[in-house]
Amino acid sequence: MPQLSVMDKLEILSDAAKYDASCASSSTTKRDSLGGKGLGSTTGSGICHSYAPDGRCISLLKILLTNFCTYDCVFCINRSSSNVQRARFSVEEVVALTLNFYKRNYIEGLFLSSGIIRSPDYTMAELVRVAETLRVQHGFRGYIHLKLIPSASPDLVARAGLFADRVSVNIELPSEASLKSFAPEKQPRDISAAMGGLKLKIEESKAERAKTSKAPSFSPAGQSTQMIVGADGASDAAILDRSAQLYGSFGLKRVYYSAFSPIPDSSSQLPLAEPPLLREHRLYQADWLTRFYGFEVGEILDRHSGDMLDLAIDPKLAWALRHRDRFPLDVNSADRESLLRVPGLGPRSVKRILDMRRIKRLRLEDVGKLARSLTTLRNFIVTADWRPGATLDSDRLRQHLAPKPQQLALF
Amino acid sequence: MRVAQLAGEADFAGWREQARLLAGQGVPAAEVVWQVGGQAADLFAEAPASNGAVETRALRVPAAFPALAEQVICHSDPQRFSLLYRLLLRLQDEPQLLKVATDPDVHRADAMARSVRRDMHKMTAFVRFREVTDEDGGEAFIAWFEPEHFIVERVASFFVKRFAAMRWSILTPHRSLHWDGAQLHVLPGASQAQAPTEDAMEAYWRTYYANIFNPARLKVKAMKAEMPVKYWRNLPEASLIAPLIAGASRRAQEMVMTAPTHPPERHLRQAARSDTGQDEAREAQQRGEAPVASWAEAAAAARICTRCDLYCHATQTVFGEGPLSAPVMFVGEQPGDQEDLAGKPFVGPAGQLFDRAMAQAGLDRSRAYVTNAVKHFKFQLRGKRRIHQKPNAGEVKACRFWLGLERDFVKPQLVVALGATALHALTGHSGSLMSMRDRDLSLDDGTRLLATVHPSYLLRLPDPEAKQREMARFIADLDRVGEVVPALRLAA
Ligand code: SF4
Numbered sequence: 001m002p003q004l005s006v007m008d009k010l011e012i013l014s015d016a017a018k019y020d021a022s023c024a025s026s027s028t029t030k031r032d033s034l035g036g037k038g039l040g041s042t043t044g045s046g047i048c049h050s051y052a053p054d055g056r057c058i059s060l061l062k063i064l065l066t067n068f069c070t071y072d073c074v075f076c077i078n079r080s081s082s083n084v085q086r087a088r089f090s091v092e093e094v095v096a097l098t099l100n101f102y103k104r105n106y107i108e109g110l111f112l113s114s115g116i117i118r119s120p121d122y123t124m125a126e127l128v129r130v131a132e133t134l135r136v137q138h139g140f141r142g143y144i145h146l147k148l149i150p151s152a153s154p155d156l157v158a159r160a161g162l163f164a165d166r167v168s169v170n171i172e173l174p175s176e177a178s179l180k181s182f183a184p185e186k187q188p189r190d191i192s193a194a195m196g197g198l199k200l201k202i203e204e205s206k207a208e209r210a211k212t213s214k215a216p217s218f219s220p221a222g223q224s225t226q227m228i229v230g231a232d233g234a235s236d237a238a239i240l241d242r243s244a245q246l247y248g249s250f251g252l253k254r255v256y257y258s259a260f261s262p263i264p265d266s267s268s269q270l271p272l273a274e275p276p277l278l279r280e281h282r283l284y285q286a287d288w289l290t291r292f293y294g295f296e297v298g299e300i301l302d303r304h305s306g307d308m309l310d311l312a313i314d315p316k317l318a319w320a321l322r323h324r325d326r327f328p329l330d331v332n333s334a335d336r337e338s339l340l341r342v343p344g345l346g347p348r349s350v351k352r353i354l355d356m357r358r359i360k361r362l363r364l365e366d367v368g369k370l371a372r373s374l375t376t377l378r379n380f381i382v383t384a385d386w387r388p389g390a391t392l393d394s395d396r397l398r399q400h401l402a403p404k405p406q407q408l409a410l411f
Numbered sequence: 412m413r414v415a416q417l418a419g420e421a422d423f424a425g426w427r428e429q430a431r432l433l434a435g436q437g438v439p440a441a442e443v444v445w446q447v448g449g450q451a452a453d454l455f456a457e458a459p460a461s462n463g464a465v466e467t468r469a470l471r472v473p474a475a476f477p478a479l480a481e482q483v484i485c486h487s488d489p490q491r492f493s494l495l496y497r498l499l500l501r502l503q504d505e506p507q508l509l510k511v512a513t514d515p516d517v518h519r520a521d522a523m524a525r526s527v528r529r530d531m532h533k534m535t536a537f538v539r540f541r542e543v544t545d546e547d548g549g550e551a552f553i554a555w556f557e558p559e560h561f562i563v564e565r566v567a568s569f570f571v572k573r574f575a576a577m578r579w580s581i582l583t584p585h586r587s588l589h590w591d592g593a594q595l596h597v598l599p600g601a602s603q604a605q606a607p608t609e610d611a612m613e614a615y616w617r618t619y620y621a622n623i624f625n626p627a628r629l630k631v632k633a634m635k636a637e638m639p640v641k642y643w644r645n646l647p648e649a650s651l652i653a654p655l656i657a658g659a660s661r662r663a664q665e666m667v668m669t670a671p672t673h674p675p676e677r678h679l680r681q682a683a684r685s686d687t688g689q690d691e692a693r694e695a696q697q698r699g700e701a702p703v704a705s706w707a708e709a710a711a712a713a714r715i716c717t718r719c720d721l722y723c724h725a726t727q728t729v730f731g732e733g734p735l736s737a738p739v740m741f742v743g744e745q746p747g748d749q750e751d752l753a754g755k756p757f758v759g760p761a762g763q764l765f766d767r768a769m770a771q772a773g774l775d776r777s778r779a780y781v782t783n784a785v786k787h788f789k790f791q792l793r794g795k796r797r798i799h800q801k802p803n804a805g806e807v808k809a810c811r812f813w814l815g816l817e818r819d820f821v822k823p824q825l826v827v828a829l830g831a832t833a834l835h836a837l838t839g840h841s842g843s844l845m846s847m848r849d850r851d852l853s854l855d856d857g858t859r860l861l862a863t864v865h866p867s868y869l870l871r872l873p874d875p876e877a878k879q880r881e882m883a884r885f886i887a888d889l890d891r892v893g894e895v896v897p898a899l900r901l902a903a
Contacts, residue, residue, distance in 0.1 A: 007618055014622040032572035036592070041573040047536045048637065050648055052624040053656050055633030062623060072678070081674035100612050101619075103552065103577060104540045176723070189714055189727050196726040196752035245724055248792045249752070261627040262663065274663070275627050352512050359507055366513040 004087050010097065012087040016067040016078050017113060020170070021226055021256040023048075025059045025108035025143040028165040028221035038139025040102060040109070042165070046143070047108055060111040060145060061101050065089055065126055069115030073172070073183035074269050075231045075260060078115045088117075091126065095133050102142055109143030109165075110134070116149060124152035124160065131163035143221075150190040154197070161201055161218035169194045170226045171255075174242040178232035182269070195250045198223050202251070222253040229283060230276040231260035237307035240286055240297045247291070257283045282309040289316055292347055293340045312402040317343040320380060321398050330382040332361050343401075344377030376401050413438055417447045417492070420585065421485045421561040427477075430496050435468055440500055445492035472502050475509055482524040485561045494520060530559045534566045537642045538581055541610035551578040555606035556645055561585055564597055571595055582606050613647040620648040626659035699812060706735055706820035709813065713786060719809035721787035721802070726751045731782025731817050738896045740780045740823040741765075742814065744832040744865055748797055751788035757781045761867040765829075768866065768882065772889035775901045780821050784836035785810045807836045818858070825896050826858055830865030848888070859895060863888035 004012075025046035032041035048057035066088035067078040077084055098110045112130055116123050127146050134140035146164040148157060161167050169191055173179045176188040198219065205218035225246060227239060243255045259275035286309055289295040293316070300315050301307055302322070310318045320327060320343045329342055331353055339350045349371040356362060356370065364386035368374045379388050379397060415429040426445075433443055480495050488494075498516055502508050511517055540552035552574075563586040570581065571590060581588045582601035589596040634652075643649035695701035696712035703709045710730045716722060729746035732755060749759030757765055769776045785806055790797040802810075814836055818826070828834040831844040837854060840847065844862060852860040864885060872878040893900045 007615060010615055010618050011622050014619050018623045018625050033575045034572055036576050039574070039576060041569075043535075043569070047532070049536050050620065050646065051634040051638040052620065053631055053634050053652055053659065054625045054628040055630030055637075056625075056628075057637070058620070058623060061619065063619075080678040083673075083675055097615065101616065103574070104542070104610065104612055104616070105538050105554070105574075106616050187715075193727040193754055196754065200749070200752050244792055248795050248797055249726055251795070259628065261625055277628055277630070355510055356512060359510055369513040369518060 006089075006093055006097070009087040009089050009093070010063070012085055013064045013067060013089060014062065016064045016084070016115075017062045017111075019077065019258065019261065020062065020111075020113065020147075021056070021258040022145070022168070022224055022254070023057050023059045023062060023111065024221075024224070024254065025145075025165075026221065027253065028143060029217060031141040033139070033141050038141050039099065040140055040142035042108075042141065042143055049106055049108065059108045060143065061098055061107045061109070062111040063089070063094065063097075063113075065091075065094060065112060065114040065123075065130065066117055067115050068117050070118075071116050071183070071185040073185070075172070075182055075228055091129050091133060094130050095138065098134060098142075099138060099140070102140075107142075109140075109145070111145040111147075113147035114149070120149040120151045121153050121156060124149045124156045128156055128159050128163065131160065135163045145221075148194055148198070150194045151187070152194075157194075157197065158201070158218070161198070161205075162216055164219060166221040166223065167198060167219040168223045168225060169198070171195075171242075171246065172226070172228055173232055174227055174234040174239045175232070178234065182232065192249075195223065195225070195246070195252075199250045223250065224252055224254040224256060226256040226258055228260050229257050229280055231270060235307040236279070236283060236286070236309045237297070237301045239283060240290070240301065243287060244290060244297050255287060257287070278311050279309070282311060282315060286315045294337055295319070295341075313398065314343075316341070317376060317401060327380045328382045328388050329380060331367060332357055332382075332384060342377065342380050344371055344373065344375075344380070346372075413443050415443055415445050415492070417445065419561075420447055421564065422447070423481050423484045426480075426484055426492060426495065430499055431470060433496070434470055434499055434503070437468070440493055440497040443493065443496060445496075470499070470503065471506070472499065473506065473509055476502060479509070479520060479524055482527045483520050485527045485565060486523040487560045488523065491523060494523075527560050527562060531562045531566050533639075533642060534558050534562060535569050537638075537646060538570070539645065539647055540579060541607040542612070543607050545578060549578065551580075553579065553606050554581045555601075555603050556581055556583050558583060558585075559641065563588060567595055567597070610647075617648055617651055621651055621655060624655055626655070626662040629656065629659050631656060703816055706817070709816040709820065713813050716786070716813070718812060719787075719806045721785065721789050721806055721810075724790070725787035727754045728786045729754055729756050729783065729788070730786060730813070731780055731821075732756055733780030733782075733821075734778060735780075735821055737778060737780035737821055738824045738898045739778075739827060739892060740782065740818065740821055740825075741827045741829055742833040742837060743781070743783045743829045744867075745783050745785040745802055746788045747799060747867070748788065748790070756783055760870055761865065764866040764869060768886050768889055770901075772886045772893060773901050774889055774893055774899050778899055780817070780823065782814065782817055784814060784833045786813055802832060804835075804841075807832060811836055818854075818856075824859065825892065826854060826860050827892055828860065828862040830868065833865070834862050861888065861892060861895070 025042070027044065028042050030042055030044065033039055046059055048059050050058040052058060064078070066086070067084065068086050068088060069078045069080055072079045072081050094110070094112065101107045102109065110130070112127055114123050114127055131144050131146055134144065144164045145166040145168065146160050148160060148167050148169045150169055157167070171191055173182060179188045201218045202222060205215065208215035209217060227242070229239065239257070246252050246255055257280050259277050259280035260270070261275035262273070286300050289300055290297060300319060301309065304322055305318065309315050320341065327342070329338055331339065336350060336354060339345055339353065340347065345353070352370045353362065353367070356366065361384040364374070364378065364383045367377070367381065367383055371377055378386065379401070413433065415433065417425045417429070476498070483491050483495055494516060498508070498520060501516065508514060509517055512521065534556060538554045538556050540554045543551050543553055545551040563581070563583050567588050570579065570588065574590065576592070577590070578592050579590050582605055585600045587598045587601045589598060692701060693712045693715055696703050696708065697716045697718065703712060713728045713730050716728055722728070729750050743757065746756060747759045747761060750756055750762070756762070766776055785802040789800045789802050789806070791800050826837060828837050834844055834847060835841050837860065838852070844864065847862040852862065854860050864881070866885070869878060869881050869885060872881060
């Protein structure tokens with residue numbers, strides 16, 4: 001094989017990493033390098049240093065250490081049966097790229113993952129070595145996210161969590177059955193066991209650090225995971241149920257949904273189609289409703305809705321249209337929980353409404369200034385000077401509020 | 412007309428001083444002209460009387476106002492000074508004014524502050540340093556940046572904290588920042604010509620940018636919303652955007668159209684080597700269709716158990732643990748939240764209570780084998796909490812398969828049922844536990860059996876007195892275990 005340059009490797013190994021949706025660099029411990037030693041800092045909320053034309057944030061240098069892999073997961077561009085070009089970075093090359101990018105303010109840090117070479121432990125040890133070199137040798141204070149190889153030994157996991165801000169495992173597919181058929185070498189039980197282990201370690205270190213700030217932190221930014229949407233036949237209800245269970249069992253910060261997108265040299269087992277971006281978007285909205293709006297999965301998708309989210313309208317509007325008897329709601333008297341369920345109101349506008357109405361009775365015009373738009377909202381609320389007509393009872397309301405289909409790719 | 416002179420575009424201290432003076436004298440907003448630096452003065456204007464000759468009134472503002480004003484003052488809108496001054500005056504009569512988000516002045520000020528905060532955040536994101544060699548041959552970095560508002564000084568601390576050990580300058584049209592490794596110098600604006608034009612790393616950065624982009628998911632509007640076009644001219648990666656978009660649909664189409672290829676040699680060799688036979692054997696074992704030769708095989712097969720539905724939501728199978736030569740086997744109900752996460756039995760609160768009781772009864776926990784009637788955690792999700800649920804008869808029956816294998820391989824002299832579920836799993840007895848407690852029982856194969864409560868029962872008792880009484884009784888039960896099997900006692 002001809003010798004690959006660092007540039008060649010970067011090309012291959014960033015291309016191979018792009019199917020992971022996560023690029024978050026938020027909510028870790030706060031650090032800086034004010035002492036004049038080391039490099040870098042972290043802020044509370046993380047920074048997106050650039051955006052690609054796919055709309056995704058570029059916050060971290062997201063690469064694979066190598067895309068050689070002994071596993072053959074059907075949905076993955078790096079599966080061993082694919083003919084994609086292979087490359088492998090040395091630990092030093094990744095460290096140098098990270099530092100050079102960081103010093104120029106291109107990135108918040110590193111998100112490192114890898115194909116599995118030799119053994120899970122060997123691979124994990126290489127990932128840990130990158131993080132350790134950055135932290136110990138170069139005093140790197142930026143953000144590090146390491147992907148965990150599910151069956152790596154507890155000792156390596158502990159070291160990974162010590163150097164990284166976040167350690168995570170991807171669940172990949174919503175059901176165990178599809179994981180078994182699409183990723184024969186990955187043991188679904190290993191994946192959930194690894195997440196369970198991470199949760200215990202994260203909690204333990206939090207408890208220790210509450211006692212003394214000198215206690216070592218373990219993955220202080222918590223854990224997240226990714227589920228691929230549209231590669232198997234799982235319904236939205238199955239996906240959201242799975243997420244609820246993941247949030248509940250493992251205290252995840254985020255579940256990322258990634259619309260399955262065609263990969264170069266794809267397997268014939270997979271759908272050859274455009275990625276279901278709108279479906280992915282609706283899943284994020286539904287996920288959001290369960291986390292910040294007090295909805296249960298069983299309310300978002302119930303027996304009247306079927307087990308797929310409506311693609312034409314957002315899940316909150318869909319819910320409201322199924323529960324028209326609860327509307328219109330008087331914004332001058334309704335409680336917070338009910339207001340959060342009004343289509344067109346988010347936690348921020350609800351807070352502003354609650355603040356404002358202590359001072360004056362709200363008119364429609366006021367609400368218009370507090371919320372993003374009145375178009376949908378006005379059909380569901382009552383204000384001092386406004387009450388929607390019969391529209392709410394009309395079946396045409398859904399049609400009326402559903403946005404016209406539009407081209408996504410216009411530039 | 413009164414003229415208020417400010418030292419700089421974002422001169423908050425100056426604005427505050429002047430505004431206090433003017434407002435103290437009750438000068439209406441419409442009569443003040445705000446001027447920055449050496450701009451030409453309004454011909455009809457007179458300067459504010461700055462000596463204390465005029466009586467001034469005390470000014471009151473809510474705590475939120477100075478913070479808001481500090482942000483608004485950085486905005487590029489020339490009207491910002493008079494807007495803030497008008498707000499200051501109005502606040503004297505309307506102390507709640509800032510909470511009225513619908514008021515035109517408040518609305519405008521909020522929007523300006525938001526725009527300033529966003530510009531500050533974008534500056535931390537979009538500054539791009541280029542490397543130069545400084546006078547002593549060391550590495551130094553220079554960036555050229557064009558913010559929308561007068562924010563440079565306010566963002567300086569971010570760069571100082573992050574790049575304290577480097578030497579760097581950020582040049583902007585209005586102000587420049589220089590960090591010499593120890594101190595920050597704020598200097599006048601500069602021009603782009605003073606900044607370096609290239610950096611060798613930019614080729615790598617552009618390669619990264621081009622390759623991290625997924626052409627199958629074009630979302631240009633989303634990109635532009637977060638990375639407004641006005642910032643593009645100073646981003647080395649931005650020139651790639653147009654060609655990447657132009658080529659995207661072709662590349663995505665190609666991926667869809669290309670026929671799957673044959674796997675490479677390496678893969679075929681590896682597939683031939685790998686052995687899926689073991690997985691199949693475990694499958695057959697867990698279905699009960701193939702013999703299980705050892706405890707280790709049983710534990711491995713149980714990992715992939717699907718004999719009942721409990722595996723679907725639990726994290727993992729929690730098999731029994733302890734020496735295979737253990738004289739006593741304790742059987743609980745099912746793993747709890749902590750056991751489920753750790754994959755080990757009796758490690759949660761109930762397990763810890765069990766450990767304490769064992770120690771108090773003088774028994775050696777490490778010589779006992781502990782397991783559960785059901786090997787997966789059964790729970791109901793309430794929000795983010797997992798609430799324990801009792802396994803039903805079908806689940807207990809399905810899982811008895813594993814309990815039977817554990818008994819076969821451990822062959823204890825005595826089995827202790829902790830709680831009704833364990834007793835039910837071991838004997839089929841579905842009546843009350845209490846009637847069986849204190850009795851010498853035996854299993855179908857003649858193994859001796861004792862029954863007592865599950866330690867979680869003790870945890871749930873609300874009344875401290877009852878708790879103490881029941882704990883004593885539990886320890887007494889364990890003591891009987893020691894009588895039956897003295898080998899389990901701790902060496903004195
Ligand atoms: S509870 Fe028992 S029988 Fe049911 S799946 Fe788990 S190990 Fe198998």
